[in-house]
Amino acid sequence: MNIDYKKQPKSKVGLDYLGLKNTDQALWNLNPSELYEQAISNGEAQLTDKMVLQVQTGKYTGRSPKDKFLVEQPSINDDIDWGPVNQPISEEIFDNLHKKVVEYLDGKKLYVKDLFAGADPEYRLNVRVVSEAAYHGLFAHNMFINPSEEELKSHEPEFTVLAAPNFHADPEIDGTRSSTFILCNFEKKMILIGGTLYSGEVKKGIFAVMNYLLPKKNVMAMHCSANVDDNGNTTVFFGLSGTGKTTLSADASKTLIGDDEHGWSDNGVFNIEGGCYAKTINLSPEGEPEIYQTTQMPGTILENVVLDENRVPDFTDDSLTQNTRCAYPISFIPNSSETGRGGHPKNVVFLTADAFGVLPPISKLTPEQAMYHFISGYTAKVAGTERGVTEPQATFSACFGAPFLPLHATVYAELLADKIRKHDSNVWLVNTGWTGGMYGVGSRMKLSHTRKMLNEALEGNLDGVDFVTEPVFGLQIPTHIEGVPDKVLNPKETWKDKAAYDKKANELAKMFKDNFRKFAKQASEEILQAGPNI
CATH class of the missing domain: 2.170.8.10 (Phosphoenolpyruvate Carboxykinase, domain 2)
Structure with missing residues (x-):
């Protein structure tokens, strides 16, 4: 049986604006079943025992940050925080690669998906994803917000991802670092991807675009998850990969707004995505x-x-x-929000997986401490799993999302500070990492304890509890939380060797201080004083 894949809604705006001319093989806005069939017939995927699509992305199983560049242009040059994250590349290099990608893709079977980024219509972005991989089409369908058939009729892309995962650049000729490239051009409103099948580049590319556009509208762009309880109280969870952001927000007793990317406007919180x-x-x-x-x-x-x-x-x-x-x-997710929107957060949670075993499992931050820890964006990663390797490595990622921030960290920090003060939000620092010692000595914090502490805090049950001040970081630690052993709340008490704890706490505090030096010129004296006491 011959299936007509070309019956799906097609935008009035074709692909000419990308430079593509021979687009007879382009398949527009296929539904998931059709994309399943295409991915399997193309050899991109196979089915699991439960008929779930399994894909292997080959050489790249994660993002390629060193191959990601922003095109230098007068309209954005003064805005961008240029450096290792936002690496500049010339318009000439972009144009030459764009021409080569178009020549490579022209006449090939292409998968086009028209979508939205942003659940709040006031701040949403019309997105188009064009790729030679059907798998990218299904990924985009899952991860972004799908327009209705009526909305598709008038959908005109404001930003386009053009992906050619099987096209490889020649660094010596094309001016790239390697055969892989992720290039963002704000004036042409295009992200050009080549040499990698990993779909996270599509998702995070658009997120970085939103992180540039939203603050210009006084909207805080956040790398966070968010949920809302039955009383309408919204909580946002900031945290780097591995800290429990997705796990803790996917709480069966709460409605999940989203698990990774949000905006905080005068209307409240909204999910930038449509998937997880x-x-x-x-x-x-x-x-x-x-x-x-x-x-x-x-x-x-x-x-x-x-x-x-x-x-x-x-x-x-x-x-x-x-x-x-x-x-x-x-x-x-059974308890997910149908609107992708929530009110102004009553609670803001910073998650860290401290492999040094130093930070408390939960502590309450002052507004100044909140800014200090938000700008720091601390977590720790274990050095590896080889025998004998037990020393953790501190990781600082400004605003808990530095790889996706085109603007300077202080822009986002000031926006968050403004929102927290305006809406009187509580800010909590939660350590989902190690207790009783550093990685290799202590143990990972029990998820059941973390959930219990968080729930008590978010329900307001810690409002009347006594707090003590932890001496090195100046953090406010509750002395008692129902259902959690008191000893667990104060990290020093969980260490057998108290002198070893003091030494490790001071080591971590010095790492915080050293990292924050690059922000010192922009930070106020109050924020600087909110750091560790060493």
């Missing part, structure tokens, strides 16, 4: 039942998850990468 992109390494039905269930549902994409001989996913297998992922529509 969760890590699956060591995923289990006991630990994260809501997320695990999505991996059993057709429509989800499993990225670089190893299948056994019966095509059952093995979430403990990291032979391809530690960065195994699942991408699914947010509606796959």
Whole structure:
């Protein structure tokens, strides 16, 4: 049976603006079933035992930040925080590569998806994703917001992702660092991707665009998850990968607004996405039942998850990468928001996985401490899993999302400060990392304890509790939380060797101080004083 894949809604705006002329093979706005069929017939994917799409992204199983560049242009040059994150590249290099990509893609089968970024219509961006990979089409369908058929009729792209994962640049000729490139051109409103199949480049590319556009409208762009309780109280969770941002926001007792990218406007919080992109390494039905269930549902994409001989996913297998992922529509989470919107946050939570075992499992921050820790964006990663390697590595990522911030960190920090003060939000620092010692000595914080502490804080049950001041970081620690051993609340008390704790706490405090030096000129004296007491 011949299936007509070209019956789907097609934008009145074709692909000429991209330079593509021979587009007879372009397939517009296919639905998930059609994209499934295309991905399998193209050899891009296979099915699991539960009819879930499994994709291996090949050489690149994560983002390629050193191959990501912003095109230098007079209209944006004064705005951008140029440096290792926002690397400049010339318009000439972009134009030459764009021409080569167009020549490569012209006449090929292409998958076009017209979508929205931003659940609040006042601040949404019309997005188009064009790729030679059907898998990218399904990923975009899952991760962005899908227009109605009526909205598709008038959809005109404001920003386009043009992806050619099988096209490779020649660094010596094309001026790139490697054969892979992710180039963002704000004047041409285009992200050009080549040499990598990893779909996170599509998602994070658009997020970086929103992080540039939204602050200009006085909207705080946030790398965070968000949920809302039955009383309408919204909470946002900031945190780097591995800190529990997705896990803790996917709470069965709350309505999930979104798990990764949000805006905070005068209207409240809104999801930038329409889906979730969760890590699956060591995923289990006991630990994260809501997320695990999505991996059993057709429509989800499993990225670089190893299948056994019966095509059952093995979430403990990291032979391809530690960065195994699942991408699914947010509606796959039973308690997800239908609108992707919530009120102004009553609580703001900063998550860190402190592998040094120094920071308290929960502490309350003053507004000045909130700015200090937001600008710092601290977490720690273990150095590796080889025998004998036990020393953790501190990681500081400004605003808990430095790789996606085109503007200077202080722009976002000041916006957040303004929102927190205006709406009287509580700010909590939560350590989901180690207790009783550093990595290799202590143990990971129990998820059940973290959930209990968070729930008590978010429900306002810590308002009348006594707090003590932790001496090195000046953090306010509750002395008692129902259902959690008192000893767990104060990290020093969990260490057998108290002198070793003091030494490690001072080491970490010095790392904070050293990292913050690059922000010292922009930070107020009050924020500087909110740092560690060494």
